[in-house]
Amino acid sequence: MAASKVKVHRVYALVLPDEDPDPSYLDQERFEERREAYERGDFHFVGVRAVADIEVGGVNQEIASGGLWGIESDSGDDYFATVAKDEYDQLVDILGDLGIKRVPPLNPKVRHT
DSSP states (O other), X not given: XXXXXXXXXXXEEEEEEOSSOOGGGGGSTTOXXXXXXXXXXXXXXXXXXXXXXXXXXXXXXXXXXXXXXXXXXXSOHHHHHHHHHHHHHHHHHHHHHTTOOOOOOOOSSOEEO
């Protein structure tokens, strides 16, 4: 199908739960307080992906970046925005490989799910 028949409706970033985190780095010396905070549930691990809602031949689809996982959930909005931008750049490359050259800008609000 020609890329001209593909329409990109929107692009956004999602913060998703990391279903298989590796917190082993918290077992190192000097991470005792952080390990305790994790065990108390003060934070958890998440991943960030950029997602494009596209329409192909009248069918709505989602295409997503690979994502960066293992991020501490309390990392802060600035860090999430930086990762979202990196994921957006990866998504633009993926869409380019599919022949989609016109990609809307990333919605600046990172959505936490």
